Amino acid sequence: MTARRVALQAPTWRADVVIVAAAIAVLAYLTLFPLAILVLGAFSSGGSVFDFQFTTRWFARVLTDQASFELLANSLAYAGGSAVVAFAMGTAIAWAVERSDVPLRNLWYGIALVPLIVPGIIHTIAWLFLLSPEIGWINAPLKGAFGFSLSAYTIPGMVWIEGLHSAPLAFVLMSAAFRTMDPSLEEAAAASRADPWKTLRRVTLPLLLPTAASVVLILFVRTLESFEVPAIIGLPGRVFVYTSRIYLALKQYPPNYGLMAAYASVLLAISVLGLLLHRRVTRHAERFATITGKAYRPRRVELGRFRFLALAGLAVYGLLAVALPFVVLLYSSLIRVYTLPSVENFRELTLKNYSFILEDDLTRAAIVNSLKLALVSATVVVAITSVVAWITIRTRTPGRGLLDFLAFVPIAIPGIVLGVSLVWLYSTIQIGIYGTIWILIIAYVTRYLPYGIRSMSGGLAQIHKELEEASTAAGARWWPTFRRVTIPLLRPALLAAWIYVFIVSLRELSAGILLYSTQSVVLAIRIFDMRETGQYTAIAALSVMMIVVLVALVAVLQRLGGRTVQAT
Template identity: 45%
Template sequence: MNAAAPVALLRSLDWKWIVIGLCVVFTIYIAVVPLAFLLWQSFFTPQTAAKAAEFTLGNYTSAYGSRETLRLFWNSVQFAVGASVFAFVLGTALAWMNERTNTPFKTLFFALSIIPLIIPGILFTVAWILLGSPKIGIINLALQNWFGLERPLFNVYSLWGMIWVDGLHYSPMAFLLMTAAFRAMDPALEESATMSGANIFQVAWRVTLKLTWPAILATLLMLFVRAIESFEVPALLGLPVGIHVFTSAIYQAVHRYPSQIGLASAYGMTLLVITTIGVYFVSRLSSRGSKYATMTGKGFRPRRIDLGPWRWFAAAIFIVYFLLIVVLPFAVLLWSSFQRFYSVPSWQALHNLTLDPYRFIFTYPNLARSVWNTLILSFGSATLIMLVTSVICWIVVKTKLPGRWLLDNVASLPMVFPGLVLGL
């Protein structure tokens, strides 16, 4: 009887609710604990071997009691708005040409658009340093040589250069999001506008973009949140020339001695507020998206706009975009990987090519372990998050459990944590 009791107890348990409970607890843990720890650390002085941490309001006084904070805020907003708008305009234009026109090779370009999302942000930034630096940038040197320019045409170490690199890197995200919006939209109203005499640009402005207004705002807000929390571009392009944003200020505070975790947390609270506002508006737009839906009782296939001879110009735009976002960055990284010390491509530099960097990598003692850890981290985190969020979405959408709206908001809370802030 005693041995059978645990078995009977296990059989009587409803494992569905156990799984649901574990997912809810895990979601609350990863959402609430970082917020509480960040807020707690912001009220303490740095801890050293000789002195324990003490409660203080000095971190907020130092962070927000000077004009430097206003400059940080203004630089951060300029960078985030510029990068998000640039990425959106570029991605939306390409998505419209891909979905609504007869541009040649567009199926191939759609498949190739996923490649930039695989390139780490730090490598993409380094590649554009080698391409757009005023001293060693290949593009600047080529243009100066061809046109006899005395000064470099493009300076990646500037606010506009930061906007260019970050916006270019995340334009594929805008492209994929707006492509999905255009595909889901019934083209009947567009065809009616065309038959009424509207030209291509009038249809795009007055009909297509207005029907996708929720997707437009949601995409812009997502790009803004992603840009405001960006670290690689401000650190590699902004810090060398004194352009500071909140993420670079957090980085510098952490790397002081003693480490100013409290000051970094105080800066992080501002980022947290900004991203929270952005995520809030994204969720509000998502809940009101049905107001822009078009009702139809049959399947539809969007009518392709015939661009005539201009379709080859549209194809050329895709080619230039692919060159800027994939070919040139990959080529310059490949070239630099065959050199001990970087040098601009030339006939003389060809004699300095070497396989030593690759020999170092393949003879690195921890190479196999590093690759294995990377695979475990990527596949493990993706699988775990997919399973947990699937359960959370099922609870929010398919059940009538009380308080599920609160669970929805808690599950969205990690979105407001910039990666650098979450690392604190």
């Protein structure tokens, strides 16, 4: 006797239409509508879309002015250089950890991930302490011994700082590729007496070409939209890129909204072009496939005499990416005025900076706002994307492809471009949320929708629909089935998405830097404002507190996530 297969019920036709239409309307409002207003604003000489007066002067200025060519060159050099530096470091660490017999691999894996947790603004300020022209921990000895110093306020300085901070992303992406690659071709090269370096150069890296190209493009787009280094390093050094120019266009008096929209539109176009190129590069990745139905066990390369050289390289990375930045922040947080370490300074260490942070009303408000934003943003993103993913994967409802597209659109929108779009939108539609925490929630939810939808879609794809069909066969309609069957099964993906959005919301700066007011300051923006008033030792104290709390929080949430996975 064969069991009759029960079709998974979607909502009734009326509810089906209402839910999909409502979801499309919400996602279009969050993603497409602000971009449409942005583009209209770039072609308007008026102060709002309702005062639309067509003009091309903003684009003419952005595209033909001599300074604009320098801006484009700086942006491409900064993004391209940082991507190359991050990829080189991340790939080297990934290969050492995943494919070599270097000692203490688990330790280096953990160390490589730490910078992912640290907000970019904290990393950047730490390197300001290290590369300060006169009293930097690195520059002072260099100047004393050799008579020269390294400047952070240049394109190479910006590339180094951003590349070092982005290397963990390259490490994570390349680690997965190294871990799953069939080593048979490498073994064949070794059997032909090729040394490890030759095998890596002629076999391993060519096999990983699609992944490598994909990672470089992701790093390029991510750096192109970054704001921390261009604002904190680039502006004082008068090295302008698109994100810093957009910020200056808003902060000048009176704000030039049209110019800001034009810069944002160009940055958006470059970002979209990069992502389209990424899609084209990865479209035929199956040509490079090495994972088949044949079982294999990845072989670790024996480094021999180079084993401890690789260990030294990993130690240098750990020193530069984790230890030095944290130590310089910790030291700076314990002194009254930042100076180089000395015996006298160590005798006068103080906790007054920490007392100031804990007693400062603006900082306490920023902590509360950040927690509210992170909690609400993570919850809303997970709620929206779980429903959208279920509709797109489990049903044949018309419009489900459009839903998936709309949820993924923000991946191409740089954070500061999203901020500009919302500035235009809510200065045009004045409903009283500009400058409040609500506009930041809208920005954060929109920005992180793609990460939620990919996590939910991946989780649902791993859950066979027969359990939902059993619920339907028992007479349950779609909502009870979704709530009592699908959601519990989807819990690991839900928790993973929630944790990710919660953490990145706590450290977000670029999406909110144009949208906040004194009532809606968050931690990253508070640090940015304190920097402008020269409160560097207080910033160091707040940074140390944030790093400790974020690392502990990630550890706890990951532990809870692991228990959830085991329980399911």
